Amino acid sequence: MENRVFVITGAAGSGKTTVRNYLHDHFNMTKVITHTTRPPRSNERNGVDYYFETRLSFAKNHYLESVEYAGNLYGSSYEGLQNAWKQTPFACIVLDTAGAITYQQKLGTKAVIIFLKVGDTQELQERMMVRGDDTAMVAKRVKSPEYHRDLEMPAVLKGKAFEIVNQNLAATKKRVDRIVTTYLN
Ligand SMILES: Nc1ncnc2c1ncn2[C@@H]1O[C@H](COP(=O)(O)OP(=O)(O)OP(=O)(O)O)[C@@H](O)[C@H]1O
Numbered sequence: 001m002e003n004r005v006f007v008i009t010g011a012a013g014s015g016k017t018t019v020r021n022y023l024h025d026h027f028n029m030t031k032v033i034t035h036t037t038r039p040p041r042s043n044e045r046n047g048v049d050y051y052f053e054t055r056l057s058f059a060k061n062h063y064l065e066s067v068e069y070a071g072n073l074y075g076s077s078y079e080g081l082q083n084a085w086k087q088t089p090f091a092c093i094v095l096d097t098a099g100a101i102t103y104q105q106k107l108g109t110k111a112v113i114i115f116l117k118v119g120d121t122q123e124l125q126e127r128m129m130v131r132g133d134d135t136a137m138v139a140k141r142v143k144s145p146e147y148h149r150d151l152e153m154p155a156v157l158k159g160k161a162f163e164i165v166n167q168n169l170a171a172t173k174k175r176v177d178r179i180v181t182t183y184l185n
């Protein structure tokens with residue numbers, strides 16, 4: 001089976017991590033853990049959800065791509081992807097849309113991009129609050145240009161990425177199943 005990385009992208013709170021975890025649990029895909037200078041949320045653990053970095057330690061890694069999102073740095077390393085592919089031919093990663101574009105441009109058909117859309121921005125904010133995010137962090141995030149940019153699929157990904165409206169999670173999982181199945185064998 002050819003190596004692929006399933007890139008889950010979309011707005012904050014759209015369900016990217018939920019779908020990434022489904023890919024891991026249901027299709028045994030290895031998760032590529034990325035690096036960030038954002039402080040951990042109460043339920044997040046270093047090395048499991050992210051590698052949590054200082055600005056100084058962040059700068060020491062070699063990135064396939066890195067971005068600034070709502071005031072924090074995020075980056076995914078070549079080593080992380082190569083190590084994931086050593087474990088399983090299919091890997092999965094959560095990226096903002098800028099990162100998804102870079103993966104598409106650098107990896108071509110090895111990157112399978114899935115853009116998650118939630119039309120109702122009020123619902124996105126409610127999902128972040130239900131998840132237990134800090135109110136001030138949510139307010140800062142929804143004011144950021146990155147949050148607004150990621151509400152719609154970027155023009156350069158149109159025709160190259162799958163779009164799923166993640167309203168009903170069961171329906172989303174069925175769409176994901178159909179997409180992944182086309183890459184088996
Ligand atoms: N279809 C859905 N319907 C209702 N709630 C959902 C749905 N999908 C995910 N959620 C919930 O919404 C919250 C946000 O989901 P998740 O953390 O996966 O989003 P995300 O896109 O990874 O967010 P971020 O980019 O901010 O980390 C979680 O509490 C998750 O359980």
Ligand SMILES: Nc1nc2c(ncn2[C@@H]2O[C@H](COP(=O)(O)O)[C@@H](O)[C@H]2O)c(=O)[nH]1
Binds near residue numbers: 067
């Ligand atoms: N381009 C990249 N985007 C990344 C990376 N790791 C995470 N992300 C995306 O950043 C935002 C914010 O994440 P959050 O966990 O603070 O909510 C979100 O869109 C993530 O998908 C990365 O290495 N590169």
